[in-house]
Amino acid sequence: MDAEIKASAPGLGGRNWLRLGSMREAGLIAIMLALCVAMTFASPHFLTWGNFRAMLMSFSIEGIVVVGMTILLIVGGIDLSVGSVVCFSMVVSGALFLMGLDPWTASLIGIGASALIGAAMGFFVTVIGLNHFITSLAAMVIVRGLCLVITKGTPLSLFTLPPGFKAIGQGSFGNVPYVIVIFVVVVAIFDFLLRRATAFRKVFYTGSNEKAAQFSGIKTKQVKFWVTVLCSTLAGFAGVIYMSRFGAATPTFGAGMELNIIAAAVIGGASLNGGSGTIFGAILGMALLSVVTSSLILLDVSVYWQDMIKGCILLAAVSIDHFLHSRKS
Amino acid sequence: MDAEIKASAPGLGGRNWLRLGSMREAGLIAIMLALCVAMTFASPHFLTWGNFRAMLMSFSIEGIVVVGMTILLIVGGIDLSVGSVVCFSMVVSGALFLMGLDPWTASLIGIGASALIGAAMGFFVTVIGLNHFITSLAAMVIVRGLCLVITKGTPLSLFTLPPGFKAIGQGSFGNVPYVIVIFVVVVAIFDFLLRRATAFRKVFYTGSNEKAAQFSGIKTKQVKFWVTVLCSTLAGFAGVIYMSRFGAATPTFGAGMELNIIAAAVIGGASLNGGSGTIFGAILGMALLSVVTSSLILLDVSVYWQDMIKGCILLAAVSIDHFLHSRKS
């Protein structure tokens, strides 16, 4: 039943890129458009740059984490630790900065430390042979614990971050915040690489059928290892941007983020069994979640009802998308 | 790499039951024993009935949910909504009781409502064709929302529950709380059924290879549907016991419970790809998590370090277990 969904995703060559109708993401785009049109009629504030900027800002940093997660899902993995790693990167960079390091070096070390967490998970998955779920679940707990150890439970206030560094998260080119630019660039690069780069094709092959990939000489353990590292590194990168935006490093930050991120990737067509998924789709999934959340606030829906409506729209979107897609093939 | 683990699980005949050495769970039991022995030396408070009672009480109601989750994992599904459904069952039963229904009827309706949630998820999975992950993720959000809507966000105080009903959660046979008795009975029944009942054999077939099961005349959609319903029903049952134990229905209860429960099942040998798992193993997994948590508190480990150490022990336990198991075969 999943086969049809998977089928068309990785085959997309450069040529198909422009044929919207045949895209995996067409259904999602249609749902998004429908929602936006409805919202435009429902609220005069919806169709404004201010609102779009607000929505974009609200998911652009998480969007970077979604990129890593999608690639990891494609290789057949999953990472429940991303929320903790985002926080870890913030906390490590923040603590180093408070110890006197300049924020750029501190951030690099923070990202590096996140990559190391990824490497440790990669080790347990590829060398010890545990699965991604349980490994990253343990990592989620351990890394959150590390955040507590480093901060001693209190948010690090990074009020003294130099303006140049704060600008990453808070500055903008005219009307367009840097954060959005960074997000778009990261997404564009990885979307392109995932569709076109030889190295990333191996990710699809490994996720689709690890044995077949091995028979073709692909070092699937290496592939899985590096994708795990990449996912954590991107989470670390996101953490540093969050630090720049909020000027703080809170030890509880990012708790529960992982489910949102996995949901976005899955709505966008990534399979939990590996072998399929696109960055573009995953970002659309993220955007859909974000539009729904902010629409509910715009429409001033009661807080008690917000969760329920959000869940129903999520379910409806996935069902419609599934329906549109399975009819086509 | 997962294959070895799967192999021995469902084939276990009655004879093997006693041969501890050949059991999937032998490694886990060894780890548990080692931990308990170490703790007995480390803390005078560990080996007391008071402490064991506290540990058993802390996981026995969740243990009922673990049973359902394990069966669902075996059929190849997953349920992220269990925490919300536990809460939903509490809240529905509690609200009905406050409206004047007698608590037993109210509880039955609460459990029935939980079963309906399961049926709705089963519908989306088997008829619409969504996967369990995304369906139950949406259900998690929707059902939590329903809890908020029903309670208007404030805990329902069920102080007036009659003593006869409160006894389920708070009473005891001498030194042994009823809750523990209920837990042991539920686990024993489902462990037995899963090993022996024909109906549950179909669960293994479906989870192992759905297509082959269809080609054997098994109505796999029905199997998946009913297992989904069963998992939610058991969660609803657990919710009612929680209600009796706590004499309250809090709309935030059970948030995050699902990860703990899935972790327990996976530590206990359930595969996330379906086709393997045992109730006994999953309960051992739950017990391991609980012993670790309470040991850290007994040893007065700093809160900052608790999470980290807990995560590391979890990882170590899974690795050792994996190592023991893969060496054997």
Added chain:
Amino acid sequence: ANPFKCEPGEKYVMNVMVSGVEYWFPVYEMFKQAGQQFGCETEYTGTPEYDVNKQIATFDQALAQKPAGILVHPMNSDPFIEPINRAIDQGTAVVTFAADSPNSKRVSYITSDNVAEGTYAADAVAKAMDGKGEYAVLENPGQDNHDKRIAAFIGRMEAKWPEMKLVGRAASNQDATKAYQAVLSLAQAHPELGAVFMPEANSAIGAAQAAKEGGGKIRVMLADVNAKILDMIKAGEIFGSVNPNQGMQGYMGFMLLWLAKHPELIDPMNDARRSGFNGMGVPFVDNGFSIVTAENADDFYWDAYLKRRGTKGIEE
């Protein structure tokens, strides 16, 4: 001899959920110092998770060691009835703090007045806006003391400031990113939004950032503080905070426990002996709260306090 002394091995425990976060630290600090003054042992326990079931497990475990008293913050009130009653029955004194379990047999309850906090916060915001304008709240539905603060805030606005209009309620669930998104969206829907109130500090970091990006015309008001919040208050990015008097909560919490454990010290003129009621039982204590503004923010830094006092906080 001095009667205000502990027996050897007399131990008092403080029990909380989400034990790794700093709100509890100043409470425990004074709990501990009071204990030291009495020559008692103290211990900080609880679960790092936000989970009532796990908290009860740690409470039960602490109980299994038969301490003299437990100062507990019950995450939900009714679930603690049975464990607290069990503790009382086995001779362990129980005092609740910051959240209560009114139907249990706990001896005392100490808290700041959530209603007063919400009311004060409303007055402060309304005054700064000349009693006129739009405001919104970020909520964490389901947590009792937070809900009380919100209700009091809104109630006060409706009663005393009729021209203050509530234009939006969003759930931020103590999550900075959700608060950030919520405030951005609220600002879009209500360009005239002048203030936003939230009952805790985690959301405030995100909310304040969003307010700042929106041009700084939204006043962010909250309850509780941490180093980041204090910095932002000093910089004028956050309007202000109401902060419970955590020190008194801990100190008086200890005293209440100690008193409850030593009823033999007094012989009051009442029916305590006959009825078996604890003559030392004080039903309720209000520990008060402070209003944190740019002027006094410096006094609330936890790190600075630890350094000044030379203590190791919760790790002793």
Added chain:
Amino acid sequence: MTAAAILEICDISKSFGAIKALTGVDFTLQGGEIHALCGENGAGKSTLMNIIAGIVQPDEGTIRLEGKEVTIASPSAAQRLGIGLVHQEIALCQDATVAENILMAAINNRRAPLMNFRRLYADAQKIMDLLAPIPVETPVAYLSISNQQLVEIAKALTLECRVLMLDEPTAALTETEARRLFAIVRDLKARGISIIYISHRMAEIFSLCDRVTVFRDGRYVATDSIASVTPNDVVRKMVGREITQLYPQKLSPERRSDRPVLSVGNLTYRQGSDGVSFALRAGEILGIGGLIGAGRSEMVQTVCGLRPKVSGSVELNGEPVSIRNYSDAVRAGLVYLSEDRKASGLFLDLSIASNISALDLRKLTTPLGLLDRRAEAKQATELVERHGVRMGGIETQVSTLSGGNQQKVAIARLLSVGPKVVILDEPTRGVDVGAKVEIHRLLRDLAERGVGVIVISSELPELIGLSDRVLVIHEGAIVGEIGADELTEEAIMLLASGVRQQRSNARQAHNVA
């Protein structure tokens, strides 16, 4: 042939747990020869191939390539040494396109950072066209099992290898594709590539190969030049006894009855096409032939309720039966053996016993709803013994069995329910000569006891040798019926290829629906 040995296997042993798959075998492959490797199911042929291809490491023994001793640690190491393998079990990335699967090794070795899909598709199509006109942009998941087998072969053709090993490449192919494959293999030989060829089909071995080596029970038996032996000699060496009669006696004309056990009336199984009707008479074995993708499997699966039908009726022993799903069919006594053992045939992770019980659990259920495990074990032991499955015990995981033995387990399951009509889709795919004879005899016994037997086979000699009557399918329609006396390969091929059909339509048949 005077060429020197290119590959020498000396004294290789390998065991899996208690099972000794190979015991001290020797094997020599000379430059530029096609060397057949024969043996019963489980003789250790695939294991040796896996060792040479670096997938499995031997316990003992040495491998010499062109005189130099080598250790082959991984599939990529094998590739670097110029060793290629077409696996017996299909292992393809279902989500990726045909082209990517074919050229996966090349993609892996690519230096250029970006893919060039245009070139990829063009290159792959060139190779694919040698075998069959499958469009290479199709995701593999859309292909039938036979077409996947072709992709698996095409994959090996892209490797620049000195030694190519083909492990039962024709098991899932029909005559046409097989012939095309032979041409390619001969061409490779002409280019100096040495080939190891594994097959259970004697005819192929004798028309294609230069020498033949026989294994039995994991041991080396003999190597002979093809010219110096007869098929019977080889078979005798394989099974250790004489097999005189390859196919059982057909139904004699006087015992032929007209009573239909199964009759299918105007069954439309594809939207918009014409219905098919046929009847299976008591006592006969009905063969169904056709090209790959003709719709044979689709048709019988529809009869069994495994696919939804558009319209049409099914009667068993003259009674109309309503079959909405497969369990209805099983209950009525109509069972089907899947052609795709791995994907839809067996539960590879589960034990032999539980695989066999899967088709009818009710029989093994006590009144309390519990599984009678003693009965399960008894049934499994009986059936496994009757079919001579080579295994460790009935609790053995099916995935560890050799291909042929897996097939026997699948057939055992089918017969566990005492069916009225059995439909077998490629029943002897990958089964050794001895076992094949046994299966054929078994089918004939069933037919004689009044069980209706329908056999789909792509192996024409089998179809001809076994069937009393053959239906030929072309593009979803029954285009002809051939009686036992007119059965020849030519007659079948003529109908199967659609005599009046142009070449271009063949391509369409391979296309995705």
